[in-house]
Amino acid sequence: MVFQSYALYPHMDVSKNMGFSLLLKKAEKTTIDARVDGAAKRLGLDTFLQRLPRQLSGGQRQRVAMGRAIVRDPKVFLFDEPLSNLDAKLRVHMRAEIKALHQQLKTTSVYVTHDQIEAMTMADRIVVMHDGLIQQVGAPLDLYDRPANMFVAGFIGSPGMNFLPAIVCKGGTPEAVLTDGQALRLPEGLPLTDGDAITVGLRPEHIKLADEGALKGEVGVVEPLGLSTQFYVKLASQQLCVFAMGRAGVKPGDEVRLVVEPDQLHLFDPKSGDRIG
Structure with a gap:
């Protein structure tokens, strides 16, 4: 030992x-x-x-x-x-x-x-534990790509995953509607029904700046790291952490648009915390 x-x-x-x-x-x-x-x-x-x-x-x-x-x-x-x-x-x-x-x-x-x-x-294999109970066992990238629940999702990844409460809207294209009315397109074929409450997980490195994006928010704190830039965007009454390689070219007070690919969203049950799909 x-x-x-x-x-x-x-x-x-x-x-x-x-x-x-x-x-x-x-x-x-x-x-x-x-x-x-x-x-x-x-x-x-x-x-x-x-x-x-x-x-x-x-x-x-x-x-x-x-x-x-x-x-x-x-x-x-x-x-x-x-x-x-x-x-x-x-x-x-x-x-x-x-x-x-x-x-x-x-x-x-x-x-x-x-x-x-x-x-x-x-590690070759990680065992994530919480309150003495095993939450998930797997290779590091398996846990990163498909966390079993919100605890694992929040633990694996640096900076940590963002979590946003949302409601499912299944009109034409399924969407997750955030508390401020903005919406994210959801992947097809998930076991969701119209009106379901969900928690959407977004990894900071999967959120991209765009001229036109699904999300709009105001930049708060900017942390230049040289090789990369980490900054926070006020969105749906929360601070959304965004991680961009290089010099992102944003400053506090800027209004930015953000886009996330549907297959990079992580969806969780807000009551149990378990992964959906």
Whole structure:
């Protein structure tokens, strides 16, 4: 197990911390040394073996904790939010290191995290839990493309999904009518009847600026990120988050039109939160 708080012995150097479990199992010294050296080289710790934990950075301490698990040659690794104590830049670096390590060792790893980016980038399969109950199990992109309910939809994706209450109108073309009277075209063939209350989910990256669009709103906050732009549009008494690549060319107070393809809408039952269709 690799703990969130590292759980290293402060009076032992890196070498002794990594080999202590083998010492308790009364393994031969040559075996302990060989496994510690092998794990240290794999983790880039071979020049730090004589240092105490207080002489290491947070990322190095976490690698020592991982090395302590590796030397035991386990059938399963258990990671308990191992990156939450690290700063943002180091988290990105360690995330890549742990994934590379997993690809080398091919050992089953159960990784607990509240960070959906960690889950999406590192997992082969994600188990999303809420209040102790499993909500959905699947590959990262399966959960992104077809979330089972609003909880999963809101958890997977960064920035998070927008949710808008609406009423189904099945005149000629089925539409979702929002609280301000604006409407979004719905996909054909869904199990909906006229007048049904639904919740429409819109991923920020699927909302596009257009000269003519189904939705009209006023830009509030604009967050330029360099590679992309994130901004918020007041729509149906809510703030709709929109994510655009590049320089979107919008500023607070602008009136914009937005378009979303029907097949990129996510529809949910507002009472149960379950996916429709």
